[in-house]
Amino acid sequence: MTTQPPKVLVTKIGLDGHDRGSRVVASFLRDAGMEVVYTPPWQDIAAVVKLALEEDVDVIGISSLATDHLIVPKLMRSLYAAGLQDIAVIVGGIVPDADEALLLEAGVAKVFHPGSALEEIAAEIVRLTRARRELNV
Amino acid sequence: MNQPLDAGRLSERDTGLERWRREYAAGADSDKPARNRSGIEVKPLYTPQDWQGDYAAALGYPGQPPYTRGIYASMHRGRTWTQRQLIGLGTPLDYNARLLDLLAQGASAVSLIPCNSVFRGYDMDEVHAELLGTCGVVANTVEHMDQCLAGVDLARTSCAMNDPSPFTLLAFLLATAKRRGVAWRAISGTSNQSDYLSHFVANHMFFRIALPGARRILTDHIEFCNRQVPNWNPMSVVGQHMQQAGATPAEAMAFTLASAIQYAEDCRARGMEPDAFLPRFTFFFDISVSLFEEIAKFRAGRRIWARITRERFGARDPRAWRFKFHGQTSGVDLTRQQPLNNIARVTVQAIAGILGGLQSLHTDAYDEALSCPTEFGARIAVSTQNILREEAHLTDVIDPLGGSYYIESLTDEMEQEILGVMAQVEAAGGMYAAVEQGLVQKMIGASARGFQEKIESGEQTLVGVNAYQVEEGKSERQALPTPDPAKMQAHIAAFKAYKEQRSQAAVQTAQERLAAAAGDPQQNIFGRVVEAAQAGCTHGEICATLRRELGFGQPLVTV
Numbered sequence: 001m002t003t004q005p006p007k008v009l010v011t012k013i014g015l016d017g018h019d020r021g022s023r024v025v026a027s028f029l030r031d032a033g034m035e036v037v038y039t040p041p042w043q044d045i046a047a048v049v050k051l052a053l054e055e056d057v058d059v060i061g062i063s064s065l066a067t068d069h070l071i072v073p074k075l076m077r078s079l080y081a082a083g084l085q086d087i088a089v090i091v092g093g094i095v096p097d098a099d100e101a102l103l104l105e106a107g108v109a110k111v112f113h114p115g116s117a118l119e120e121i122a123a124e125i126v127r128l129t130r131a132r133r134e135l136n137v
Numbered sequence: 138m139n140q141p142l143d144a145g146r147l148s149e150r151d152t153g154l155e156r157w158r159r160e161y162a163a164g165a166d167s168d169k170p171a172r173n174r175s176g177i178e179v180k181p182l183y184t185p186q187d188w189q190g191d192y193a194a195a196l197g198y199p200g201q202p203p204y205t206r207g208i209y210a211s212m213h214r215g216r217t218w219t220q221r222q223l224i225g226l227g228t229p230l231d232y233n234a235r236l237l238d239l240l241a242q243g244a245s246a247v248s249l250i251p252c253n254s255v256f257r258g259y260d261m262d263e264v265h266a267e268l269l270g271t272c273g274v275v276a277n278t279v280e281h282m283d284q285c286l287a288g289v290d291l292a293r294t295s296c297a298m299n300d301p302s303p304f305t306l307l308a309f310l311l312a313t314a315k316r317r318g319v320a321w322r323a324i325s326g327t328s329n330q331s332d333y334l335s336h337f338v339a340n341h342m343f344f345r346i347a348l349p350g351a352r353r354i355l356t357d358h359i360e361f362c363n364r365q366v367p368n369w370n371p372m373s374v375v376g377q378h379m380q381q382a383g384a385t386p387a388e389a390m391a392f393t394l395a396s397a398i399q400y401a402e403d404c405r406a407r408g409m410e411p412d413a414f415l416p417r418f419t420f421f422f423d424i425s426v427s428l429f430e431e432i433a434k435f436r437a438g439r440r441i442w443a444r445i446t447r448e449r450f451g452a453r454d455p456r457a458w459r460f461k462f463h464g465q466t467s468g469v470d471l472t473r474q475q476p477l478n479n480i481a482r483v484t485v486q487a488i489a490g491i492l493g494g495l496q497s498l499h500t501d502a503y504d505e506a507l508s509c510p511t512e513f514g515a516r517i518a519v520s521t522q523n524i525l526r527e528e529a530h531l532t533d534v535i536d537p538l539g540g541s542y543y544i545e546s547l548t549d550e551m552e553q554e555i556l557g558v559m560a561q562v563e564a565a566g567g568m569y570a571a572v573e574q575g576l577v578q579k580m581i582g583a584s585a586r587g588f589q590e591k592i593e594s595g596e597q598t599l600v601g602v603n604a605y606q607v608e609e610g611k612s613e614r615q616a617l618p619t620p621d622p623a624k625m626q627a628h629i630a631a632f633k634a635y636k637e638q639r640s641q642a643a644v645q646t647a648q649e650r651l652a653a654a655a656g657d658p659q660q661n662i663f664g665r666v667v668e669a670a671q672a673g674c675t676h677g678e679i680c681a682t683l684r685r686e687l688g689f690g691q692p693l694v695t696v
Contacts, residue, residue, distance in 0.1 A: 015268055017252035017336075018467075020382045023582055024589050042257065066253055074265070094473075096507060114473040114506050115602040118593055122687035123577060 006034045006129035009057040011048055012041035013075060014068030021093055022063035028118045034125065045071070047077045052087055058129040059109075061121075064093040074105035080107070086135055089129035092116065154184060169262055173430040174588070175387035175549020177550050178671040179695035183542035192547060195440075199535050203443040205436050205548065206536040207494045208459040213532035220522050221297060221463065221496035223244045227620035228628045229284035235512070237288055242519055246295040247331070249285060249306065250500070251276055256301050257620055258345040260677030261629055268619035274300075275628060277676045281317065283310035291319045297328035297463075302333055302346060303354045303661060305412040305679050308670035311366065315671065325368040326530075327419055327463075331355060335375040335395050337690070338577045339382035345680060350655075350687025356403050358663040363413055372418045373463075378422035379577075380497055387551055388568035391558030392568070393420060399568040401450055411450040412536060415457035421682055424465045426482050429547060432538060435462070435493030441559075452479045463497040464490035470507045474601035475609065479503035486522055491531050492538055498522060517625065530538065537583050632675075639673035648682050655686035 004099050010026040012019060031038040037055050039048075043124055060079075062072060069091055079087060091103055092112040100111045110124055161181060164395055179284045180187075190196070197203055199211030211217065220243060222414070227236065236247060245331070252273040254264040260277045273485050276285055286296070291314050300306040307328055314324055333351040334548050348352065355372075357648050362371035376384075376393035381514040384392060397418060404414045420438075441507075446452045466486035471479040480503045487500050502514030510518070525531055538544040565571040589596035598604045647669040654660035662683070669679050 015257050015264060016272075017256075018381075020585055023151065024383075024585055027582070027586055028589075065486060070267040071265050094506060115599070118589065 004124050006059060007037070007055065008034055008058045008059045008125055009037045009039070009048070009055060009063055010063070011050055011051075012040040012063050012068065013043050013045055013048060014067050015042065016064065016066035017038055017041045018065040019038070019063065021065065022061075025061065025063070025118065025121060027127065029122060032122050036086065038121065041127065044078045045075050045078050048075060049082050049084065050065050052084060053082060056080060058086060058132050059125050060089045061125075062089065062091045064091060066094070069093065069095050069103060072082070072103055072108060078108045086132050088132060090121075090122070090128070092121070105114055144635050154186075161199060166544075168473075173386075174425065174427050175385040175430060175434075175551065175554055177251070177387075177430075177547070177554060179543075179547070181467060183469075183546055185542060188549070189547040190549065195549075196545070201202075201465065202233075202447070202455075202458055203440040204459060205440045205649075206539050208439065208496075212273070212494065212535040213491070214535060216512065217526050217532055218491065218495055219295065219463075220244050220247050220519065221248045221295075221497050221499055226274065226551040227258075227270040228624050229274060229281045230553065231270075231620065231624070232285045233287050236285070239515070239519065240289075242516070243464045243523055244519060245288060246297065246497070247286070247326070248297040248299070249274065250299045251306065251622075255306075255676055258301070258677065258680035260675050261632055261678055266625070267627070267650045269625055269629075275625070276306065276309070277308045277318065278630060278673070279312040279316070279670055282306070283313045283529060284510065286310075287478065291317065292323040293684060296324070297329045299329045300331065302351050302358075303332070303666050303674045303683055304328055304331070304358050306423060307362075307369070307671060307677075308663075308667045308679075311667055312670045321366045322368065324366055326454040327370040327373050329373050329463075330373040330375050330378075330421060331371060331535075332396055332400070332421075334399065335378040335573050337382070338392075338572050339378035339581060342557075345689060346683055347688035348569070348692030349684065352403065352569065352692065353658070353660065353687075354662050354683070356407055357661045359400075359404055359414055360407065361416070361661055361663045361667075363409070363417060370419045370461075372414070373421050374400065374418065375421045377421050377423040377465055378426065379581055381467065382581050383588060384581045385584050386425060386427065386430050387554040387557050388580060389423065390434050390438045390551075390582060391560075392557065392562070393422070394438065394445065395559050395562040395568040395571070397442070398445060398449070398567055402567070405450070411446070411452045412457055414452040415446055415452050417448065418461075420460060420462035420463055422464050422490075422533060423467045424486045424495075426470045426485050426489075428453075428485055428489045430551070431489035432493045433544060433547040433551045434555075435495070436492075436536075436544070436548045437555055438462075440548075440552060444505045452669060456610060461496050462549060463499070464493070464495040465499040466490070466501045468501050468505045471503070472599060472601050473506040475607060476503055476507055478601055479506070480517060480521065482645075483518065484525070487525055488529075488531065489519060491525060492536075494536065494649065597633070635673075636675065644669075644674050644678070646673050651679065651682050652686050655683055 007095055008029055010022050026038045028037050088109040090110045095111050109128055112121055143515040144679050172178050196205045221639035250269050250273040252275045261275050298306040344656050361373045362369045374388040374397045379390035379392050439460040443458045444460045466483045470482050483500050490498055501517045504511055504512030504514040562568055562571045567574050592599055595603055651665040651669050653660050654665040
């Protein structure tokens with residue numbers, strides 16, 4: 001089981017459509033051997049929860065460039081309500097410091113800011129996947 | 138023996154060049170070729186041998202085709218660029234206060250950026266309240282537009298509306314003008330970013346209606362404005378989105394020109410005269426920090442457009458040949474690390490745009506990689522323009538780099554690169570078809586990935602990111618301005634009350650007429666949008682009707 005590569009959902013929730021970051025990250029993770037589920041922007045929170053459940057992803061990566069991170073706490077509550085608290089959520093993009101604290105408090109595993117290395121993001125996903133699978137064994 | 142004078146000079150020069158080559162080879166760190174962002178190899182030195190073009194044919198004089206040296210005879214000597222800052226935050230009253238402040242500081246035109254909910258086609262009561270007004274002003278009705286522009290003389294102030302199809306913001310502006318007794322003929326400005334293809338491929342913000350519908354609405358809007366709002370620029374072709382999404386400067390210019398050809402062909406197919414619509418075409422570009430490359434990009438773009446308008450479209454009016462553009466400094470080049478460094482980056486980008494001959498400029502605030510710009514950041518961005526215009530002597534000489542061996546050679550090479558990409562698009566059946574097929578999206582994605590890899594490998598240095606890092610305390614970063622929740626709640630309550638109080642019969646009639654127009658190619662959809670705005674319809678209602686009639690379009694996203 002642990003030999004399976006991490007499975008990651010890369011998506012955007014809310015209103016913003018700037019998707020350069022999510023596309024670059026998704027293509028890098030795929031080339032790094034991970035299984036990537038990618039969606040276009042503007043997903044409903046309910047749709048993300050459903051997709052995460054159906055695809056049994058290890059990690060959800062939310063890209064936010066224009067304040068959509070403000071509804072990530074709502075996503076976290078929906079995931080918990082669906083019993084998916086074992087799925088790790090990471091957020092990448094433009095997140096002011098004060099808001100980062102709010103996201104971490106809401107249960108987000110990690111926030112990546114502009115300038116983060118792709119390798120660093122991949123390493124974190126591997127770590128989070130391992131933790132999830134150990135939990136579920 | 139007497140040699141002819143010229144030959145003597147040439148041989149002297151050659152001796153010098155040989156010597157320079159030897160000495161350069163001995164002193165150069167590496168013989169690894171330097172390439173610009175468009176992939177063009179640049180040499181360490183340019184000499185008369187590198188540019189022997191025909192001055193009149195390739196350059197000409199400012200204000201004369203092919204406009205390589207600028208589209209107006211007097212350029213920035215006559216009238217400096219328009220200082221147009223994008224603003225928008227919170228409620229219409231917040232927007233109005235910020236706008237009047239910027240105008241008092243020297244900004245010379247209005248630019249309105251609406252909330253993301255507006256971009257997405259929704260009213261304020263249809264989306265997560267947390268997201269309202271965080272990135273733009275929440276304007277959904279003619280009332281809101283009137284509030285946004287209180288104290289602004291509409292007959293004298295150019296208004297750029299960052300207006301998603303179906304151009305409801307312009308419709309609200311025209312309705313506001315009617316209320317104030319200002320003739321539509323006196324209204325000037327631009328439907329900023331009306332280029333739906335660029336949104337479809339690169340910046341999925343304005344995008345709501347499926348491609349065929351978006352295509353028709355744009356052409357209807359151009360036709361309507363040409364007739365009824367003759368000083369309005371309905372067509373803003375946008376290279377900015379594509380370059381921000383990762384296209385190289387040459388690709389961005391090529392896709393923009395290919396899009397402009399597509400829109401002009403669509404207008405022509407409608408029976409419109411190129412000399413009528415082309416003078417109202419404008420362009421909007423990203424300006425990266427790659428200084429000389431950007432200058433060459435703009436010079437090459439002007440030259441190609443002058444050729445296309447005359448040869449392909451047979452335009453005879455010189456106003457149709459002029460490549461008018463607005464430039465925005467590149468936000469993607471800005472870093473979250475050591476954010477004050479961004480002031481230096483924005484300055485270099487702005488200089489590139491000014492020397493490249495722009496007509497209008499937005500300088501980014503240094504804090505864009507942290508949040509939506511603070512008022513402090515926006516003020517420095519305006520000051521940067523003031524300093525460049527008033528103190529730096531940048532505007533004393535027109536096209537000051539013209540005649541530089543390097544710039545002229547690079548302008549030619551960029552032109553070839555741009556023409557090559559345009560030929561690929563043309564071979565795919567034009568821009569509309571190339572976007573439908575995903576070709577453009579794939580090319581942009583590959584370039585974005587390539588650039589990121591250069592940063593990761595260290596081949597491209599980013600100060601503060603992959604080199605010259607310093608420890609930074611979080612306190613150095615400013616707090617994010619957020620809309621006042623109480624004001625936003627009051628705004629929503631007033632909006633709901635407005636919807637109750639308006640004439641429901643008028644709203645229903647306008648909606649029915651709009652739906653009928655969508656189903657009838659003989660009618661002008663935008664004309665019906667303007668009627669609906671005057672009847673009290675909201676942005677979300679107008680969009681919902683058109684989405685229902687013309688279909689929602691999901692972008693074709695490739696990874």
